[in-house]
Amino acid sequence: MSTHDITLTVNGTDHDLTVASRTLLVDALREQLDYTGTHVGCETTRCGACTVLVDGRALKSCNLLAVQADGRRVETIEGVSEEGLHPLQAAFQAEHGLQCGYCTPGMVVTARALLESNPDPSREEIREAIEGNLCRCTGYHNIVDAVESAAATLREDSA
Ligand code: FES
Ligand code: FES
Known part of the structure:
Protein backbone atom coordinates (compact mmCIF):
# COMPACT_ATOMS: atom_id res chain seq x y z
CA MET A 1 0.00 0.00 0.00
CA SER A 81 -17.63 27.18 16.50
CA GLU A 82 -14.11 27.90 17.72
CA GLU A 83 -15.13 31.17 19.36
CA GLY A 84 -18.39 29.89 20.82
CA LEU A 85 -21.70 29.23 19.18
CA HIS A 86 -21.59 30.74 15.68
CA PRO A 87 -24.59 32.89 14.70
CA LEU A 88 -25.53 30.19 12.20
CA GLN A 89 -25.59 27.56 14.94
CA ALA A 90 -27.55 29.86 17.24
CA ALA A 91 -30.06 30.47 14.45
CA PHE A 92 -30.44 26.75 13.71
CA GLN A 93 -31.23 26.29 17.39
CA ALA A 94 -33.64 29.23 17.60
CA GLU A 95 -35.47 28.44 14.35
CA HIS A 96 -35.67 24.68 14.98
CA GLY A 97 -33.46 24.03 11.96
CA LEU A 98 -32.44 20.64 13.28
CA GLN A 99 -33.99 17.57 14.77
CA CYS A 100 -31.62 14.58 14.85
CA GLY A 101 -28.75 16.91 13.92
CA TYR A 102 -26.98 14.47 11.64
CA CYS A 103 -27.05 16.79 8.65
CA THR A 104 -26.43 19.92 10.68
CA PRO A 105 -22.61 20.23 10.56
CA GLY A 106 -22.71 19.95 6.78
CA MET A 107 -25.62 22.37 6.54
CA VAL A 108 -23.91 24.95 8.74
CA VAL A 109 -20.62 24.69 6.87
CA THR A 110 -22.40 25.01 3.52
CA ALA A 111 -24.36 28.01 4.78
CA ARG A 112 -21.18 29.58 6.06
CA ALA A 113 -19.66 29.41 2.58
CA LEU A 114 -22.84 30.93 1.13
CA LEU A 115 -22.88 33.85 3.56
CA GLU A 116 -19.18 34.54 2.98
CA SER A 117 -19.85 35.09 -0.71
CA ASN A 118 -23.41 36.41 -0.44
CA PRO A 119 -24.24 38.09 2.90
CA ASP A 120 -27.85 38.79 1.93
CA PRO A 121 -29.16 35.75 0.04
CA SER A 122 -32.75 35.33 -1.04
CA ARG A 123 -34.64 32.28 0.19
CA GLU A 124 -34.26 30.84 -3.29
CA GLU A 125 -30.49 31.34 -3.17
CA ILE A 126 -30.37 29.65 0.25
CA ARG A 127 -32.31 26.69 -1.12
CA GLU A 128 -29.95 26.48 -4.11
CA ALA A 129 -26.88 26.62 -1.83
CA ILE A 130 -28.08 23.72 0.34
CA GLU A 131 -29.46 21.60 -2.48
CA GLY A 132 -26.54 19.15 -2.09
CA ASN A 133 -27.26 18.71 1.62
CA LEU A 134 -30.00 16.26 2.49
CA CYS A 135 -32.06 16.44 5.66
CA ARG A 136 -34.42 13.62 6.51
CA CYS A 137 -36.04 15.39 9.44
CA THR A 138 -36.89 19.05 9.03
CA GLY A 139 -38.44 19.50 5.61
CA TYR A 140 -35.86 22.28 5.01
CA HIS A 141 -38.21 25.19 5.74
CA ASN A 142 -36.76 25.88 9.19
CA ILE A 143 -33.23 25.51 7.86
CA VAL A 144 -33.92 28.24 5.30
CA ASP A 145 -35.39 30.38 8.11
CA ALA A 146 -32.24 29.78 10.18
CA VAL A 147 -29.85 30.76 7.42
CA GLU A 148 -31.91 33.85 6.64
CA SER A 149 -31.92 34.84 10.30
CA ALA A 150 -28.17 34.22 10.71
CA ALA A 151 -27.47 36.30 7.62
CA ALA A 152 -29.37 39.21 9.15
CA THR A 153 -27.46 38.83 12.44
CA LEU A 154 -24.10 38.71 10.68
CA ARG A 155 -24.97 41.79 8.61
CA GLU A 156 -25.92 43.66 11.79
CA ASP A 157 -22.72 42.52 13.51
CA SER A 158 -20.58 43.80 10.66
CA ALA A 159 -22.47 47.12 10.26
S1 FES B 1 -21.03 11.30 3.21
FE1 FES B 1 -20.21 12.68 1.78
S2 FES B 1 -21.91 13.35 0.63
FE2 FES B 1 -22.73 11.84 1.98
S1 FES C 1 -31.95 17.14 11.31
FE1 FES C 1 -32.00 15.00 11.00
S2 FES C 1 -31.16 14.75 9.00
FE2 FES C 1 -31.35 16.89 9.24
Whole structure:
Protein backbone atom coordinates (compact mmCIF):
# COMPACT_ATOMS: atom_id res chain seq x y z
CA MET A 1 0.00 0.00 0.00
CA SER A 2 1.55 3.30 -0.98
CA THR A 3 1.46 6.11 1.56
CA HIS A 4 2.01 9.83 1.40
CA ASP A 5 3.15 12.42 3.90
CA ILE A 6 0.85 15.41 3.71
CA THR A 7 0.12 18.58 5.63
CA LEU A 8 -3.42 19.73 6.28
CA THR A 9 -4.17 23.07 7.88
CA VAL A 10 -7.35 22.31 9.80
CA ASN A 11 -9.09 25.15 11.59
CA GLY A 12 -5.86 27.12 11.53
CA THR A 13 -3.59 24.37 12.87
CA ASP A 14 -1.06 22.55 10.68
CA HIS A 15 -1.17 18.77 10.90
CA ASP A 16 1.46 16.50 9.34
CA LEU A 17 0.10 13.05 8.69
CA THR A 18 0.72 9.95 6.65
CA VAL A 19 -2.17 8.71 4.57
CA ALA A 20 -2.76 5.94 2.09
CA SER A 21 -3.33 6.92 -1.52
CA ARG A 22 -6.98 5.96 -1.18
CA THR A 23 -7.66 7.66 2.18
CA LEU A 24 -10.62 9.99 1.89
CA LEU A 25 -10.37 13.45 3.38
CA VAL A 26 -13.33 12.72 5.65
CA ASP A 27 -11.59 9.66 7.07
CA ALA A 28 -8.32 11.53 7.63
CA LEU A 29 -10.23 14.25 9.47
CA ARG A 30 -12.30 11.94 11.61
CA GLU A 31 -10.02 8.97 12.21
CA GLN A 32 -6.54 10.46 12.18
CA LEU A 33 -7.18 13.98 13.45
CA ASP A 34 -10.29 13.35 15.57
CA TYR A 35 -12.44 16.07 13.96
CA THR A 36 -15.54 13.93 14.38
CA GLY A 37 -17.99 16.81 13.97
CA THR A 38 -17.80 16.11 10.23
CA HIS A 39 -20.30 13.33 9.66
CA VAL A 40 -20.30 10.45 7.24
CA GLY A 41 -23.64 9.66 5.64
CA CYS A 42 -23.83 8.18 2.19
CA GLU A 43 -20.12 8.13 1.24
CA THR A 44 -21.30 8.59 -2.33
CA THR A 45 -21.41 12.41 -2.58
CA ARG A 46 -25.20 12.61 -2.27
CA CYS A 47 -26.01 13.67 1.28
CA GLY A 48 -23.61 16.49 2.16
CA ALA A 49 -23.17 15.37 5.79
CA CYS A 50 -19.40 15.39 5.25
CA THR A 51 -19.17 18.95 3.90
CA VAL A 52 -16.13 20.97 4.95
CA LEU A 53 -14.56 24.12 3.61
CA VAL A 54 -11.41 23.64 1.56
CA ASP A 55 -9.72 26.95 0.83
CA GLY A 56 -13.09 28.54 1.59
CA ARG A 57 -15.15 26.36 -0.77
CA ALA A 58 -17.79 23.99 0.56
CA LEU A 59 -16.78 20.51 -0.63
CA LYS A 60 -17.92 17.01 0.22
CA SER A 61 -14.99 15.45 2.01
CA CYS A 62 -16.06 11.94 1.03
CA ASN A 63 -15.44 13.00 -2.56
CA LEU A 64 -11.89 14.16 -2.03
CA LEU A 65 -8.77 12.18 -1.32
CA ALA A 66 -6.71 13.36 1.61
CA VAL A 67 -3.73 13.76 -0.71
CA GLN A 68 -5.76 16.19 -2.82
CA ALA A 69 -6.08 18.42 0.23
CA ASP A 70 -2.32 18.43 0.87
CA GLY A 71 -1.20 21.97 1.65
CA ARG A 72 -4.76 23.30 1.72
CA ARG A 73 -6.74 25.11 4.36
CA VAL A 74 -9.60 23.02 5.71
CA GLU A 75 -12.32 24.28 8.00
CA THR A 76 -14.63 21.86 9.80
CA ILE A 77 -17.63 22.48 12.03
CA GLU A 78 -15.23 22.59 15.00
CA GLY A 79 -13.56 25.60 13.37
CA VAL A 80 -16.89 27.32 12.78
CA SER A 81 -17.63 27.18 16.50
CA GLU A 82 -14.11 27.90 17.72
CA GLU A 83 -15.13 31.17 19.36
CA GLY A 84 -18.39 29.89 20.82
CA LEU A 85 -21.70 29.23 19.18
CA HIS A 86 -21.59 30.74 15.68
CA PRO A 87 -24.59 32.89 14.70
CA LEU A 88 -25.53 30.19 12.20
CA GLN A 89 -25.59 27.56 14.94
CA ALA A 90 -27.55 29.86 17.24
CA ALA A 91 -30.06 30.47 14.45
CA PHE A 92 -30.44 26.75 13.71
CA GLN A 93 -31.23 26.29 17.39
CA ALA A 94 -33.64 29.23 17.60
CA GLU A 95 -35.47 28.44 14.35
CA HIS A 96 -35.67 24.68 14.98
CA GLY A 97 -33.46 24.03 11.96
CA LEU A 98 -32.44 20.64 13.28
CA GLN A 99 -33.99 17.57 14.77
CA CYS A 100 -31.62 14.58 14.85
CA GLY A 101 -28.75 16.91 13.92
CA TYR A 102 -26.98 14.47 11.64
CA CYS A 103 -27.05 16.79 8.65
CA THR A 104 -26.43 19.92 10.68
CA PRO A 105 -22.61 20.23 10.56
CA GLY A 106 -22.71 19.95 6.78
CA MET A 107 -25.62 22.37 6.54
CA VAL A 108 -23.91 24.95 8.74
CA VAL A 109 -20.62 24.69 6.87
CA THR A 110 -22.40 25.01 3.52
CA ALA A 111 -24.36 28.01 4.78
CA ARG A 112 -21.18 29.58 6.06
CA ALA A 113 -19.66 29.41 2.58
CA LEU A 114 -22.84 30.93 1.13
CA LEU A 115 -22.88 33.85 3.56
CA GLU A 116 -19.18 34.54 2.98
CA SER A 117 -19.85 35.09 -0.71
CA ASN A 118 -23.41 36.41 -0.44
CA PRO A 119 -24.24 38.09 2.90
CA ASP A 120 -27.85 38.79 1.93
CA PRO A 121 -29.16 35.75 0.04
CA SER A 122 -32.75 35.33 -1.04
CA ARG A 123 -34.64 32.28 0.19
CA GLU A 124 -34.26 30.84 -3.29
CA GLU A 125 -30.49 31.34 -3.17
CA ILE A 126 -30.37 29.65 0.25
CA ARG A 127 -32.31 26.69 -1.12
CA GLU A 128 -29.95 26.48 -4.11
CA ALA A 129 -26.88 26.62 -1.83
CA ILE A 130 -28.08 23.72 0.34
CA GLU A 131 -29.46 21.60 -2.48
CA GLY A 132 -26.54 19.15 -2.09
CA ASN A 133 -27.26 18.71 1.62
CA LEU A 134 -30.00 16.26 2.49
CA CYS A 135 -32.06 16.44 5.66
CA ARG A 136 -34.42 13.62 6.51
CA CYS A 137 -36.04 15.39 9.44
CA THR A 138 -36.89 19.05 9.03
CA GLY A 139 -38.44 19.50 5.61
CA TYR A 140 -35.86 22.28 5.01
CA HIS A 141 -38.21 25.19 5.74
CA ASN A 142 -36.76 25.88 9.19
CA ILE A 143 -33.23 25.51 7.86
CA VAL A 144 -33.92 28.24 5.30
CA ASP A 145 -35.39 30.38 8.11
CA ALA A 146 -32.24 29.78 10.18
CA VAL A 147 -29.85 30.76 7.42
CA GLU A 148 -31.91 33.85 6.64
CA SER A 149 -31.92 34.84 10.30
CA ALA A 150 -28.17 34.22 10.71
CA ALA A 151 -27.47 36.30 7.62
CA ALA A 152 -29.37 39.21 9.15
CA THR A 153 -27.46 38.83 12.44
CA LEU A 154 -24.10 38.71 10.68
CA ARG A 155 -24.97 41.79 8.61
CA GLU A 156 -25.92 43.66 11.79
CA ASP A 157 -22.72 42.52 13.51
CA SER A 158 -20.58 43.80 10.66
CA ALA A 159 -22.47 47.12 10.26
S1 FES B 1 -21.03 11.30 3.21
FE1 FES B 1 -20.21 12.68 1.78
S2 FES B 1 -21.91 13.35 0.63
FE2 FES B 1 -22.73 11.84 1.98
S1 FES C 1 -31.95 17.14 11.31
FE1 FES C 1 -32.00 15.00 11.00
S2 FES C 1 -31.16 14.75 9.00
FE2 FES C 1 -31.35 16.89 9.24
